[in-house]
Amino acid sequence: MKTIHIFASLLLLAGFLASCSKDDLSDDSVLIDRTEQYHDAFDDWIYKNYTVPYNIRLMYHMEDIESDYQYTLAPADYKNSVRISKIFKYTWLEAYDEECGVDFTRKYVPKVLHLIGSPAYAANGTYLMGTAEGGMKITLFAVNQLQINHIFLDLYYHVVHHEFAHILHQNKDYDPDYGKICEGKYVSGDWYLMTDEYALQNGFISAYAMSEPDEDIAELTATYLTNNQDYWDKILVNAGDTGAAILNMKLEIVRAYMQTSWNIDIDQLRDIIQRRVDDVITGKIDIDSLD
Amino acid sequence: MAISKKTINSFLLAAFCSFATVSCSTDIDELFDSSAAQRVQKSVEYYDQLLQDAPYGWIMNYYPGDGSMGGCAFTVKFDKGNVEMTSEIQISDTIEVGTPYTSKYRVLKEQSIILTFDTYNPLLHSFTEPSQSNIDGWHSDYEFIFNRVSEHSDSIFLTGKKYGMELVLRRMTKEDQNYIQNVTRMNRLLMSVPHFYAVAGDKQYNIRLDDLRFTYPSEDGQSTITSVFTYTPEGIEFKEPVTLGGIMFTNMVYDEPTGELRSPDGKVRILFPSNMQQFANTLGQWKFIIDAAAQKGECDKTFISSFYRPIAFLCTIENCFIGYNSVYPDSDENEYVIGFQYNVFDQYLLYGCYGIKINPIGDDSVEIIGVDKAYGYNEYYFSPITSRILKGSPYRIEFQEGNIQRKIKLVSIQDENIWFYLSNQ
Known part of the structure; x- marks a missing residue:
């Protein structure tokens, strides 16, 4: 019996060898993207300025599979895509590079940036300017309506800094005391029933911040980073004594968290961001050329 | 009957041998020469090359939405990821119709091979982009599935991916230059x-x-x-x-x-x-022929002074017409109007109108009856002109020879001092 088993095993082995011998792998890759060969100067620029240094996939062609089917969307205008890409590199990525070093930025930055031409209009009359998914992808809408001014750009910056704050919090927890400051006042999904004014007076930076502590701290961080001191002071005045006291308490936790967990001086980072945004708005940075 | 272990082993051995033999057989008939992925890739290359193998481009008649609004003529020329489009759409007053716009396109493999116009082109995407009041745009496609190609590769038939629009690309020839x-x-x-x-x-x-x-x-x-x-x-x-x-x-x-x-x-x-239908049923504008600044025009002198008057107040009437209301029915209920385009401070071109009825009397006379002030009407600037036109009604119309009317003269039947020429050019 043993002989038969050995014989059978040999036969099986021979069979495998024989049957494998004809299956040479083809030299032709099935993963070739023909459009790769149509790379132009902007694609090269993206490769050099987003892909290589940050490992970011920047998509300016409309990729419907990457977008949300519930919205009808228009593709991004090519020239505005160039501008947005240059602005974001200068005011967002390089702001973190300057404060924390490029290794930090490339490690934590979302790896996909998708540009969409139109805003994402919803049936209830609202529209989205940007979204982020799980720290992996940021989508910027309304690229075709791009305006180089604070009002417009701050809408974008708020989204990216808000989402980036989430990423930092997911990597290193913030002080749980933050959530205790307004414990019992969070309203979860009913935040849209609140007004920003009511939120401020209760120590929340926006109505959305009332949804839960994670959103609260991300909103506070983003608002602080994307506005100058004058604006912040006005917020505190509008918040009244009670609201301002709570906001200051929360800001101190954010400041301490950024310093101890990430070695980021939040005031210094804010100054860097403001300076870089001003450079764009005043035209110091050429946002059209691909040099 | 008991089956011995030896018999089972022998049977298994025989089965192994037959499998090994079969799997070693070299004469399997492959249905295709290449793998499915390779064939899809070849299709992508074929369609992309086909699009580019049209030196004069392709004619593309685009029927937005459910098609009930009629079609819009486009030409599209593909070149290595770039598509140059022209169309009969007027993007703005300052840009001539037919001015080409270039954007990107790709031929991609998804569940089918698709052609996607995937960076913004104001000509095509004006039909597809959403707005606050119209969140789904015109329900029109900019991604299309390749269906088939005609026998001589001079027509490509596609279907919209999202809304199912039917699209045909027809190869242009040298004779099709200046198509748009x-x-x-x-x-x-x-x-x-x-x-x-x-x-x-x-x-x-x-x-x-x-x-x-x-x-x-x-x-x-x-x-x-x-x-x-x-x-x-x-x-x-x-x-x-x-x-x-x-x-x-x-x-x-x-x-x-x-x-x-x-x-x-x-x-x-x-x-x-008929001549009268061309005037009374127009969907266009019959315009006064006047150069207000030079105080010249093909109308009676009172009209000329009425046009000239507003200039002193930094308002210029650029155009006055009798005809179809350009804001009907969206913003105004009058189909026919005395319409004005006027320039304020040399910066803003505004529109205003006065509702009228145009009633033909026989083949060459017409009543112009005032209805009411309408969209954007500016009493101060417009009423001298409007009231004089209405005062002169009914009019006798002097038509041109031939079938196609380009310029006509209206003379008041009751007061021959009220007269003006109108042009639809």
Whole structure:
């Protein structure tokens, strides 16, 4: 019996060898993207300025599979895509590079940036300017309506800094005391029933911040980073004594968290961001050329 | 009967041997020469190359939404990821119709091979982009699935991925140069006035052909059918074949001397409207011929001074017309108006109008009856002109010789001192 088993095993082995011998792998890759060969100067620029240094996939062609089917969307205008890409590199990525070093930025930055031409209009009359998914992808809408001014750009910056704050919090927890400051006042999904004014007076930076502590701290961080001191002071005045006291308490936790967990001086980072945004708005940075 | 272990082993061994032999067999008939992925890749390359193998580009008649609004002529020329488009859409007052816009395209493999216009092109995406008031745009596609290619590769048939629009690309030849300019010319010739009568064989039919739509009686005469069309350099082309008086046709050719549209075999003719219809039923504008700044014009002197007057107040009337209200029915309920385009501080071009009824009296006289102030009407600037036009009614119209009216003269029947020329150019 043993002989038969050995014989059978040999036969099986021979069979495998024989049957494998004809299956040479083809030299032709099935993963070739023909459009790769149509790379132009902007694609090269993206490769050099987003892909290589940050490992970011920047998509300016409309990729419907990457977008949300519930919205009808228009593709991004090519020239505005160039501008947005240059602005974001200068005011967002390089702001973190300057404060924390490029290794930090490339490690934590979302790896996909998708540009969409139109805003994402919803049936209830609202529209989205940007979204982020799980720290992996940021989508910027309304690229075709791009305006180089604070009002417009701050809408974008708020989204990216808000989402980036989430990423930092997911990597290193913030002080749980933050959530205790307004414990019992969070309203979860009913935040849209609140007004920003009511939120401020209760120590929340926006109505959305009332949804839960994670959103609260991300909103506070983003608002602080994307506005100058004058604006912040006005917020505190509008918040009244009670609201301002709570906001200051929360800001101190954010400041301490950024310093101890990430070695980021939040005031210094804010100054860097403001300076870089001003450079764009005043035209110091050429946002059209691909040099 | 008991089966011994030895028998089972022998059977298994035999089965192994037969498997090994079969799997080693070298004469398997492959259905395809290459793998599915490779064949898909080849299709991508084939379609992309086909799109680019058209040195003069492709004609693309685009029927937005559900197609009921009629079509818009485009040309598209593909070159290594870039597509240059022209179309009869007027993007802005300062940009000439037919000005090319370049954007990106890709041929991609998804569940099918698709052609996607995936960076913004103001010509095409004006139909697809959403707005606050219209969150799904015009329900139109910019991603298309390749369906088939005609025998000589001169037509490509595609279907919209999201809304199922049907799209045909037709290869252009050298003769198709200036295609959009010629389409635009035809558009202007035909769209300003609806057509009311058609002759097929020896029978006359009541029809209506106006901007991009043709409404005609069904074969049994029991109902009416509306077919949509696109302008072409020669005339019009229907989206689907049309049958009138038992004669089927898909396109019609404009005959310059008579102004008629004719089926290719000449058996169906859409008659050019009468002189009076060209004025009273216009879908365009019959404009005053006046140079207010130079105090010159082809009208009586009181009119000239009425036009000149507002200039002192930094308002210039650029254009005054009698005709179709450009904001009807969206922003105003008057179909016909005395309309004004005026310039304030040399910066803003504004529109205002006064509602009227145009009632023909016989073949060459017309009543112009005032209804009321309407959209954007500026009493101070416009009323001297409006009231004089209304005061002169009814008018005798002096038409030009021939079928096609370009410039007409209106003379008040009761006061010959009130007169003016109008032009629809």
